[in-house]
Amino acid sequence: MALNGRLVAKVKSGRTHAAKGRHRQAWRELDLRQVGKRARQAVNCAVLSYGDVREFFLRKPCRAVDRLQLGLQGGNGRSVAVAIAWVEMPSSGTARELRRLVDTHGTGNVIAKTAAALGEPNVRYAGQHYHSDLRGRTVAIAEAEKLHGAVSDGELEAVARIAAAFPAP
Numbered sequence: 001m002a003l004n005g006r007l008v009a010k011v012k013s014g015r016t017h018a019a020k021g022r023h024r025q026a027w028r029e030l031d032l033r034q035v036g037k038r039a040r041q042a043v044n045c046a047v048l049s050y051g052d053v054r055e056f057f058l059r060k061p062c063r064a065v066d067r068l069q070l071g072l073q074g075g076n077g078r079s080v081a082v083a084i085a086w087v088e089m090p091s092s093g094t095a096r097e098l099r100r101l102v103d104t105h106g107t108g109n110v111i112a113k114t115a116a117a118l119g120e121p122n123v124r125y126a127g128q129h130y131h132s133d134l135r136g137r138t139v140a141i142a143e144a145e146k147l148h149g150a151v152s153d154g155e156l157e158a159v160a161r162i163a164a165a166f167p168a169p
Helices: 005-019 022-027 053-060 090-101 153-163
Strands: 031-044 064-074 079-088 108-110 130-135 138-149
Touching: 005 022, 005 153, 022 031, 053 090, 053 108, 079 090, 079 153, 090 108, 090 130, 090 138, 108 138, 130 153, 138 153
Parallel strands: none
Antiparallel strands: 031 064, 064 079, 079 138, 130 138
16 A cells, blocks of 8 residues: 555654664654553464465474554544564575565465454454565564544554564564
8 A cells, every 4th residue: 555645754754763662752653652562472383373374384484473462542532453473484585485475465474463452352453454574584564453533544554564663572
C-alpha cells in the first residue's frame, strides 16, 4: 500500500526512533501512545507458524523467535493492536529465504501473539497491514489491526512499517 506524503515523513522519522529502541518517540510520530504490552520468547518456530512458512521451518529450523503485541491509543477513540515477531535464523541466507516467503501473500506466517490488547479478547490479524525488515540473520515481521475509532488503512500500514524497525527485545 502506498502512503500519502504526510505519512511517508512520519514513518521515516518513526522508523529512525524505532531502530534506536525509542518506543514513545516512534509512536508519537503517528499521534499514538503505547498502552499495553505482552511478550513471549520461543525456540520452535514450526509450532508458532502455519502454511508454507511452517513447512519452511520444518526443513530449516529457526534459532529463536521473540513475539510482542502492543496496544496503541490515539485521540478521538482511535486504538490499534500491533504484533511483531523477530525470527532469528541460522544464517543471513536462510533469513532472506524466510523474508521472501512471508512477504508472499497467502504463504502463511508466524502466529501473532494474541493475548488481549486494550481489553480486546484475542485480536485477529488478517495480514492486510503488514511489513517486514531484514537485519542480518533476523527477520522482523509486523502486522497492525484497527481496534476502535477512525483509523485509516494508511495509518495501519504506517504502524506496521514503524513496528518492523524495532530491534528484537
